[in-house]
Amino acid sequence: MAITVSNIIPAKQAENTQTTQYTATNVTTVIDKFTVTNTSAGAVTFSLNIVASGDSPGNSNLIINTRSIGVNETYACPELIGHALISGNFISTIAGAATSLTIRATGREIT
Numbered sequence: 104m105a106i107t108v109s110n111i112i113p114a115k116q117a118e119n120t121q122t123t124q125y126t127a128t129n130v131t132t133v134i135d136k137f138t139v140t141n142t143s144a145g146a147v148t149f150s151l152n153i154v155a156s157g158d159s160p161g162n163s164n165l166i167i168n169t170r171s172i173g174v175n176e177t178y179a180c181p182e183l184i185g186h187a188l189i190s191g192n193f194i195s196t197i198a199g200a201a202t203s204l205t206i207r208a209t210g211r212e213i214t
Contacts, residue, residue, distance in 0.1 A: 112208040134187075145174060155192055
């Protein structure tokens with residue numbers, strides 16, 4: 104077994120449509136840190152799903168539900184820490200406005 108610490112989602116702007124941000128491919132991934140930073144002039148909502156392979160984002164896999172991120176706030180997403188994604192599982196997000204929230208995540212990929 105090998106464990107690799109990885110920047111699973113490099114810093115990027117979250118889209119305002121449901122978007123797959125990371126897929127565990129031939130690894131099990133444990134989320135260590137996930138941040139959302141609001142760089143806009145108003146509060147913006149953020150939602151995140153951890154989705155099983157072959158499934159779609161929906162209420163049954165919603166982890167963060169329309170959390171309001173305040174102006175200049177960085178939210179550390181404590182509800183994600185320690186969640187594991189087995190091969191084929193993925194992280195999907197949606198922001199309330201495009202080019203307003205910067206997301207970034209690190210984790211351990213286990214092979």
